[in-house]
Amino acid sequence: MTVTVERARELTGGTLLALLGGGAALKALTSQHIGTPANMGPGFFPVVLGICLALCGLGVAAAALGKSLDQAAVPRVNxxxxxxxxxxxxxxxxxxxxxxxxxxxxxxxxxxxxxxxxxxxxxxxxxxxxxxxxxxxxxxxxxxxxxxxxxx
Amino acid sequence: MFFDHLLLGFSEAFTLTNLWYCFIGVLLGTLVGVLPGLGALITISLLLPFTYYLPVDGALIMLAGVYFGADFGGGTCSILIGVPGHPAAAVDVLDGYPMAKQGRGGVALFIKCIASAWGSSVGIILLMLFAPALSAFALKFGPAEYFMLMVLGLVAAASVGRGSPLKGFAMVVLGLLLATVGTDVNTGLQRFTFGMTELSNGVGLIPVAMGLFALTEVMSSIGKSAVSPVKQRLRLRDQLPSRAEWRASWPAMLRGSGLGAAFGALPGTSGGMATFIAYAVEKRVSKTPEKFGTGAVEGLAAPEACNNAGIGTAFIPSLTLGIPGDAVMALLLAALMLQGIQPGPMVMTSHPELFWGLIVSFWIGMVILVALNIPLIGIWVRLLQIPYPLMFPGIVLFTCIGVMSVGNSTFDLWMTLVFGLAGFALILLKFDVVPLILGLILGAPIEENLRRTLLLSDGDFGVFLTRPIALTAGLAALLIVALSTFAQMRRKRAGHHATVGHEDIG
Structure with missing residues (x-):
C-alpha cells in the first residue's frame, strides 16, 4: 500500500514536469526564433531548458517505476x-x-x-x-x- | 586599506537610521524565530516588498538582522517544547529538549546563545577576510567564468538539498524556465507571455517568493498540533552553565563553527543539513556518545555554532559573485535588485559603504541579540504561547498587502495565489521549492552570460575547457552530481531516509 502511494506520487510529479517541459520547448520552438549557438535567438535558451525539464520529469517517473521505494504514508491535505x-x-x-x-x-x-x-x-x-x-x-x-x- | 574600510563601515552603521534598522531587524528576527511556524525565510519574504520604501543600506541591514535574529531565537521553541519552529532549528530538539525536561532549559538556552554568537563571529570574520579579495579577483571574470560558476551554484543547490538530486535539478530548471518569461533583453521579443501585458516584465520575484514561502507555508501548517505551555524557570541564575558544561561545550563550538564555515560558503547546504552533520561529527568524536540524545551540551553547542558560522560565510558568494547559496540569500539579493543594484563583484567597489556598513551592523546586531536573548529570554518565552490560529490570518494579510505595495497591481496578487497553490502541490509531491527560487533569480544572468560567451567564441563550446576557472567550476559541478548520485543510490540500497527527522519538518 505505502509503496504504491510513493510510486503514484513520483509518477504524477515526473509526468507533470515532463509535460510542462515538453510544452514549453514546443511553444518556444514554434513561436520563437531559435538561432545558432553563436547567435542565439530568444527561443534557444527556453528550448534547451524545456527539454532539460522534460528529461528530468521522465527521469523522476522512470526512477519510480524501476526501484524499490521508501515507505510513505498517504499525504493528508487539509x-x-x-x-x-x-x-x-x-x-x-x-x-x-x-x-x-x-x-x-x-x-x-x-x-x-x-x-x-x-x-x-x-x-x-x-x-x-x-x-x-x-x-x-x-x-x-x-x-x-x-x-x-x-x-x- | 582594511582599516579604512572598517572605519567607513563604522561611520555607515552608526548612523541613527541604520542603528534603528539593525535593531528592528534583530528584534523582529528574534520574535519570529521564537514563534513556532515563522522563520527567517517567511519573514524576509514578507518584509521584502516593504524594503522598497527604505534606503538600500537600511533595507539590507534590517533583512540581515532578521536572518541572524531568527536564528538566535530559533532554537528556543525546539529546546523548551521539543517542536522545531523551523527546519534550521530541528537539531536543537535532540539534546536541547532532554535538557529542558531535566530542568536545565535555562542552561540549554544560554549555551545555544553563546554557541550562536561564537559561530556568527567566526563566520563574519571569514566574510571580512575573504570577500574583498574574492570580489577583486572576480572582477576579472568573463562571461564564461560567470556562467560556469552559476551552473556550479545551481547544481550544488539542487543536489545537496532535501530529496533526490534529480528532483532538485528539475526545480532549478523550472526556475530558470520561469525566468525566461517576459521580454527578451537582446531582441525585445515577448516570450511565454501568452498575450498578457502584465507578464512582459517577467514573473516577479516577489509574487513567487510570497506565494511559495508564505502562502504555501500557511496552507500546510494550519491545523497542526497546538503549542503546549512551558514550565521553566529562566532567571539569569538558572541559565549559567556549570564548569563541566563549559569544558564540554567549547571544543564542540570550535569544531561546529569550522564545519559550518566550510559548508556555508557552498550553495544549498543551509536549512539544517550542515547542522545534522555537525551533530554526527560531535557524536563520533565524543568519548561518551551514549549521552547524545539525553541532554549532552556538546550536541547542542556544535550544531548551533555550525549553523551561525554558515550564515556568515553564506554571504561570501552572494555578495562577491551575486550567486546566492540559499533562499534567504536569494531574497537579500532580490532586495538589492529592487533598489536597482545589480548583485555581483562590482557591488563592493561601487558601494563599499554598503558592504562594510553591513559587516559592522552584523557586530552591532550580535551584541543586541545576546542582550535580547540572555536576560530577556523570559519575555520571548511568553510570546511562544501565541496560538497559530490567531497568527496565520495576519501572515496571509501581510503577504497580500506586501505584494500590492510593490507593483500596485492585482495581477501580482493572482500570481501569488497561483504560486502558493503550485508550491503546495510541489511540496505534496515532495519537491523542494528552494532550488526553484535560485533558478529564478539566476535565470537572466545565466542566459545572458551563456549568450555572450558563445557569441565571443563564435559558437564554440570548447571555450569552457580552455579557461581554467570555468573548467574548474564545471568539473566541480560534475563531481557534485556524481557524488550526490552515488550517495542517493547507496541510501536507496540501505533503504532508509536521508537524515534524522528531516522529512517531517519541511
Whole structure:
C-alpha cells in the first residue's frame, strides 16, 4: 500500500514536469526564433531548458517505476485550509479596488481565519478588525503606500 | 586599506537610521524565530516588498538582522517544547529538549546563545577576510567564468538539498524556465507571455517568493498540533552553565563553527543539513556518545555554532559573485535588485559603504541579540504561547498587502495565489521549492552570460575547457552530481531516509 502511494506520487510529479517541459520547448520552438549557438535567438535558451525539464520529469517517473521505494504514508491535505486561504486571497484581490484596503483586509482575515475550526467567530471578528486597523495605520498612515483605505 | 574600510563601515552603521534598522531587524528576527511556524525565510519574504520604501543600506541591514535574529531565537521553541519552529532549528530538539525536561532549559538556552554568537563571529570574520579579495579577483571574470560558476551554484543547490538530486535539478530548471518569461533583453521579443501585458516584465520575484514561502507555508501548517505551555524557570541564575558544561561545550563550538564555515560558503547546504552533520561529527568524536540524545551540551553547542558560522560565510558568494547559496540569500539579493543594484563583484567597489556598513551592523546586531536573548529570554518565552490560529490570518494579510505595495497591481496578487497553490502541490509531491527560487533569480544572468560567451567564441563550446576557472567550476559541478548520485543510490540500497527527522519538518 505505502509503496504504491510513493510510486503514484513520483509518477504524477515526473509526468507533470515532463509535460510542462515538453510544452514549453514546443511553444518556444514554434513561436520563437531559435538561432545558432553563436547567435542565439530568444527561443534557444527556453528550448534547451524545456527539454532539460522534460528529461528530468521522465527521469523522476522512470526512477519510480524501476526501484524499490521508501515507505510513505498517504499525504493528508487539509482541504478546508487550502480552500479558505485561496478564497481569502482571491476575495482580497477582488475587493481591494472597489472597496478599499481596510474592508478588503477585514474580509481576508475573516475568511482565512475560518480555516482553523478552533477559532471562535467573535475572536475572529475582533482579530479582523484589529488587523485591518493595524494595517491601515502601518501601511497607509505611516509608510504612505499608494493604496486607498476606503474606496467609497 | 582594511582599516579604512572598517572605519567607513563604522561611520555607515552608526548612523541613527541604520542603528534603528539593525535593531528592528534583530528584534523582529528574534520574535519570529521564537514563534513556532515563522522563520527567517517567511519573514524576509514578507518584509521584502516593504524594503522598497527604505534606503538600500537600511533595507539590507534590517533583512540581515532578521536572518541572524531568527536564528538566535530559533532554537528556543525546539529546546523548551521539543517542536522545531523551523527546519534550521530541528537539531536543537535532540539534546536541547532532554535538557529542558531535566530542568536545565535555562542552561540549554544560554549555551545555544553563546554557541550562536561564537559561530556568527567566526563566520563574519571569514566574510571580512575573504570577500574583498574574492570580489577583486572576480572582477576579472568573463562571461564564461560567470556562467560556469552559476551552473556550479545551481547544481550544488539542487543536489545537496532535501530529496533526490534529480528532483532538485528539475526545480532549478523550472526556475530558470520561469525566468525566461517576459521580454527578451537582446531582441525585445515577448516570450511565454501568452498575450498578457502584465507578464512582459517577467514573473516577479516577489509574487513567487510570497506565494511559495508564505502562502504555501500557511496552507500546510494550519491545523497542526497546538503549542503546549512551558514550565521553566529562566532567571539569569538558572541559565549559567556549570564548569563541566563549559569544558564540554567549547571544543564542540570550535569544531561546529569550522564545519559550518566550510559548508556555508557552498550553495544549498543551509536549512539544517550542515547542522545534522555537525551533530554526527560531535557524536563520533565524543568519548561518551551514549549521552547524545539525553541532554549532552556538546550536541547542542556544535550544531548551533555550525549553523551561525554558515550564515556568515553564506554571504561570501552572494555578495562577491551575486550567486546566492540559499533562499534567504536569494531574497537579500532580490532586495538589492529592487533598489536597482545589480548583485555581483562590482557591488563592493561601487558601494563599499554598503558592504562594510553591513559587516559592522552584523557586530552591532550580535551584541543586541545576546542582550535580547540572555536576560530577556523570559519575555520571548511568553510570546511562544501565541496560538497559530490567531497568527496565520495576519501572515496571509501581510503577504497580500506586501505584494500590492510593490507593483500596485492585482495581477501580482493572482500570481501569488497561483504560486502558493503550485508550491503546495510541489511540496505534496515532495519537491523542494528552494532550488526553484535560485533558478529564478539566476535565470537572466545565466542566459545572458551563456549568450555572450558563445557569441565571443563564435559558437564554440570548447571555450569552457580552455579557461581554467570555468573548467574548474564545471568539473566541480560534475563531481557534485556524481557524488550526490552515488550517495542517493547507496541510501536507496540501505533503504532508509536521508537524515534524522528531516522529512517531517519541511
Amino acid at each position: 482541504v478546508r485550509a487550502v480552500a479558505l486561504v485561496t478564497l481569502s486571497v482571491a476575495l482580497f484581490a477582488l475587493t481591494i479596488r472597489p472597496l478599499g484596503m481596510v474592508p478588503a483586509a477585514f474580509l481576508l482575515v475573516l475568511t482565512a481565519g475560518f480555516a482553523d475550526p478552533r477559532t471562535k467567530p467573535l475572536t475572529l471578528v475582533l482579530l479582523a478588525g484589529g488587523l485591518a486597523a493595524i494595517s491601515w495605520l502601518v501601511f497607509i498612515v505611516a509608510l504612505g503606500m499608494p493604496l486607498r483605505a476606503f474606496a467609497f
